[in-house]
Amino acid sequence: MSRFWxxxxxxxxxxVAGEQPVIDGLVKLNTNExxxxxxxxxxxxxxxxxxxxxxxxxxxxxxxLREAIAASHDLDPGEVFxxxxxxxxxxxxxxxxxxxxxxxxxxDITYSFYPTYCGLYGIDFREVxxxxxxxxxxxxxxxxxxxxxxxxxxxxxxxxxPLAAIEALLQEHPDQVVVIDEAYVDFGGESAIPLVQKYxxxxxxxxxxxxxxxxGLRVGFAVGQRPLIDALERVKDSFNSYPLDRLTQAGxxxxxxxxxxxxxxxxxxxxxxxxLIAALRELGFEVLPSSxxxxxxxxxxxxxxxxxxxxxxxxxxxxxxxxxxxxNFLRITIGTDAxxxxxxxxxxxxxx
Numbered sequence: 361m362s363r364f365w366x367x368x369x370x371x372x373x374x375x376v377a378g379e380q381p382v383i384d385g386l387v388k389l390n391t392n393e394x395x396x397x398x399x400x401x402x403x404x405x406x407x408x409x410x411x412x413x414x415x416x417x418x419x420x421x422x423x424x425l426r427e428a429i430a431a432s433h434d435l436d437p438g439e440v441f442x443x444x445x446x447x448x449x450x451x452x453x454x455x456x457x458x459x460x461x462x463x464x465x466x467x468d469i470t471y472s473f474y475p476t477y478c479g480l481y482g483i484d485f486r487e488v489x490x491x492x493x494x495x496x497x498x499x500x501x502x503x504x505x506x507x508x509x510x511x512x513x514x515x516x517x518x519x520x521x522p523l524a525a526i527e528a529l530l531q532e533h534p535d536q537v538v539v540i541d542e543a544y545v546d547f548g549g550e551s552a553i554p555l556v557q558k559y560x561x562x563x564x565x566x567x568x569x570x571x572x573x574x575x576g577l578r579v580g581f582a583v584g585q586r587p588l589i590d591a592l593e594r595v596k597d598s599f600n601s602y603p604l605d606r607l608t609q610a611g612x613x614x615x616x617x618x619x620x621x622x623x624x625x626x627x628x629x630x631x632x633x634x635x636l637i638a639a640l641r642e643l644g645f646e647v648l649p650s651s652x653x654x655x656x657x658x659x660x661x662x663x664x665x666x667x668x669x670x671x672x673x674x675x676x677x678x679x680x681x682x683x684x685x686x687x688n689f690l691r692i693t694i695g696t697d698a699x700x701x702x703x704x705x706x707x708x709x710x711x712x
Contacts, residue, residue: 368479368480368482371479372476372479372480373475373476373479374476375472375473375476376472377391378390378391378392378679379391379677381677383675384675385675386675386676386677387675387676387677387695387699387702387703388677388693388695389676389677389678389692389693389694389695389699389703390677390678390679390691390693391575391679391693392515392544392570392652392653392654392693393569393570393573393575393693394569394570394571394572394573394575394625394629394653395629395693395694395695395696395699396573396625396628396629396696397573398572398573398574398577398611398615399572399573399614399615399618399621399622400621401614401615401617401618401621402572402574402611402612402614402615402618403611404614405610405611405613405614406607406610406611406614408610409606409607409609409610409611410607413606414606414607416606417602418602418604418605418606418608418609419609420597420601420602421442421593422442422603422604422609422612423437424609424613425442425579425581425604425609425612425613425616426440426441426442426581428613428616428617429442429581429583429616432616433553433554433556433583435556435557435583436586438586438589439556439583439584439585439586439589440581440582440583440589441581441582441583441584441589441592441593441596442579442580442581442603442604442612443579443580443581443582443592443596443603443604444578444579444580444600444603444604445567445569445578445579445580446541446543446565446566446567446569446580446581447473447580448578448580448603449565449580449581449582449592450473450477450539450541450565450580451477451480452592452595452596452599453509453539453563453565453582453592454477454478454480454481454483455481455595456591456592456594456595457507457537457539457563457588457591457592458483458506458507458509458537458539459481459482459483459506460506460507460536461506462484462504462505462506463484463485463486463505463506464478464483464484464485464486464505464506464507464508464509465485465486465487465488465501465503465505465507465508465509466485466487466488466508466509466510467487467488467489467490467496467510467511467514468487468488468489468490468685469490469494469514469516469517469683469685469686470510470511470514470515471511471515471541471543472681474509484506486505488500488501490514490517490685493648494517494519494648494656494685495517495519496510496512496514496519496521498521498525498528498529498532501529501532501533502532505533505536506536507536507537507538507539508529508533508536508537508538508539509538509539509540509541510526510529510538510539510540510541511540511541511542511543511544512526512540512541512542512545512549512552513544513545513547513548513549513650513651513652515543515544515652515654516654516656516679516681516686516689516691517648517650517656518544518648518649518650518651518652518654518655518656519648519649519650519651520545520548520549520550520651520652522550523550523551523552523554523555526538526540526550526552526555527552527555527559530555530559530561530562533561534561535561536561537561537562537563537588538559538561538562538563539563539564539565540552540562540563540564540565541565542564542565542566543565543566543567543569543570544570544571544651544652544653544654545566545651546570546571546622546626547570547571547626547629547630547633547651547652547653548630548650548651548652549651549652551564551566552564553583556583556584556585557585560585560587560588562584562585563582563583563584563588564582564583564584565580565581565582566580566581566582566583567579567580567581568580568612568615568616570653571622571625571626571653572615572616572622573615573625574611574612574615577607577608577611577612578608579604579608579611579612629653629694632694632695632696632697632700633650633653633655633694635697635700636655636692636694636700636703636704637650637655639700639704640655640657640692640704640707643659643704643707643708643711644659644660644661644711645657645658645659645660646658646659646660653693653694654691654692654693654694655691655692655694656689656690656691656692657689657690657692658688658689658690659688659711662710662711663688664680664687664688664689664690665680665687667690667707667710668680668690670706670710671703671706671707671710674706674709676702676703676706678690678691678692678693678703679691679692679693
């Protein structure tokens with residue numbers, strides 16, 4: 361702590377990102393990255409964009425990317441907002457749309473950046489308990505609030521709500537913004553984007569980091585009716601007019617347009633997830649149902665801290681979240697089948 365800090369800095373509890381170590385032979389299953397990487401078309405587009413135009417500022421609104429996303433969902437480009445990763449999109453959303461007199465609602469076990477944003481922007485919030493099965497119950501959100509944000513599928517649990525439940529939530533809160541954070545929706549969830557034109561209070565946020573294998577490029581977007589997008593643009597243009605550089609925009613457009621690559625590798629990850637769930641259960645783990653590219657699992661006889669430490673000794677990283685309800689769980693990213701097999705072999709050794 362320094363006497364030069366602003367008061368808000370002194371009170372912040374920063375988000376802790378997943379570990380990114382450099383270890384030979386590492387099996388990295390801790391940050392939900394895509395094990396197959398981006399589309400070759402995205403890599404080619406990035407390479408082609410490395411030219412003299414880098415001396416010029418990029419198009420400030422990401423127009424070509426917004427047009428590509430909008431066309432896929434029969435929307436107007438003015439109903440799409442793009443930013444430097446979905447974390448930046450969420451940060452602008454918290455500042456532009458989620459600060460009100462009544463508290464913001466979100467689950468007690470969820471993306472741990474949410475309370476960090478609340479601290480940064482001075483947003484009052486209330487955590488809504490997941491049920492005993494670690495599921496979101498829409499009826500628990502029938503309470504006074506300023507706004508609601510839900511990840512769907514939820515993180516780190518992987519559980520997903522059906523679209524009908526999201527629509528019910530929107531109908532029950534017509535005067536509050538409802539943000540659906542869909543970072544993992546492409547692995548088995550139902551996107552709420554088809555509801556955008558019907559509900560003016562809905563904002564849907566997605567990312568290119570997971571299903572499109574571009575975590576290193578930092579691309580996120582939001583979809584909503586024009587007044588919500590306008591609010592995000594006003595905050596963005598008061599913060600950074602050029603959040604996506606030329607290389608990023610070129611790569612993201614190409615990745616979005618390569619639907620065959622996208623779908624093929626989502627299907628591979630889903631198939632690997634189901635095989636991993638079955639194998640973990642055979643080893644004595646309880647694994648929550650997952651619609652994401654990770655699983656949330658606990659072992660009845662061995663602690664999660666011990667298991668994570670033993671796996672790390674074998675150059676296998678998984679994620680552990682401290683907390684009363686998450687202490688015994690490991691969040692395990694779905695890797696390639698070869699990586700999942702290394703994980704399972706290591707767990708067999710440890711459990712023996």
